[in-house]
Amino acid sequence: MLNARGCLGSTIRSKYQIHEFTNTLVKKIDMVPYGPPQIVMFGTGNKQGYTLVQLIETSNICAHFVEETDDMYLDVFSCKNFNPEVVRKIVADSFQPTSIDTKMVVRDAGHRMS
Numbered sequence: 001m002l003n004a005r006g007c008l009g010s011t012i013r014s015k016y017q018i019h020e021f022t023n024t025l026v027k028k029i030d031m032v033p034y035g036p037p038q039i040v041m042f043g044t045g046n047k048q049g050y051t052l053v054q055l056i057e058t059s060n061i062c063a064h065f066v067e068e069t070d071d072m073y074l075d076v077f078s079c080k081n082f083n084p085e086v087v088r089k090i091v092a093d094s095f096q097p098t099s100i101d102t103k104m105v106v107r108d109a110g111h112r113m114s
Contacts (some may be wrong), residue, residue, distance in 0.1 A: 001106065004072040004091050006098030009087050012065035012072060015050060021094040025061065028090055029082040032057035046073050072097065 011017045022037040042051040042064070049065040050065040058080040066072050072095055076087055084104050091100060 001103045002072075002074040002076075002087060002091060003101045004074070004095055004097035004099070005069070005101075007065070007070045007072050007095040008097075009067070009070050011095045012049065012070060013067060017094065018050055018052055018063075018065070021090065022052060022061065024094070025076075025087065025090050026054065026056065029076070029078075031061075031078065031080065031082070068097050 006109075015085040018039050019037060021066040022039075026033050031046055034057055034066065037052055039050055039052050041048070043049060043066075046068040047066060049067040051065075052061070052063040056078060058078040062075045062077075065071075066073075072091070073086070074091065076084075084102060088100055088102055091097065
């Protein structure tokens with residue numbers, strides 16, 4: 001999970017830029033996309049902005065870009081390992097935020113017996 005504050009406004013308001021970011025991210029963290037990314041203007045009022053959903057072979061990548069505050073909220077959810085520092089660098093390069101906070105959660109449902 002990644003929160004990026006104070007992104008360069010022109011980047012988070014550009015469907016093209018978000019699309020390019022998605023393609024770069026998928027490639028650099030070695031994921032396999034399942035279809036093209038969905039990038040839709042979503043929300044109202046102070047929550048309005050593009051929402052991104054990219055299905056990947058091992059789960060999904062989702063983000064919301066809040067125009068009022070120039071913030072970005074990103075989740076990369078995958079059963080395949082990836083380097084979170086690569087994700088952070090791509091976000092920094094693509095959107096030029098003033099700050100980035102990340103949290104890595106490792107999920108393990110364990111084995112269940114019937």
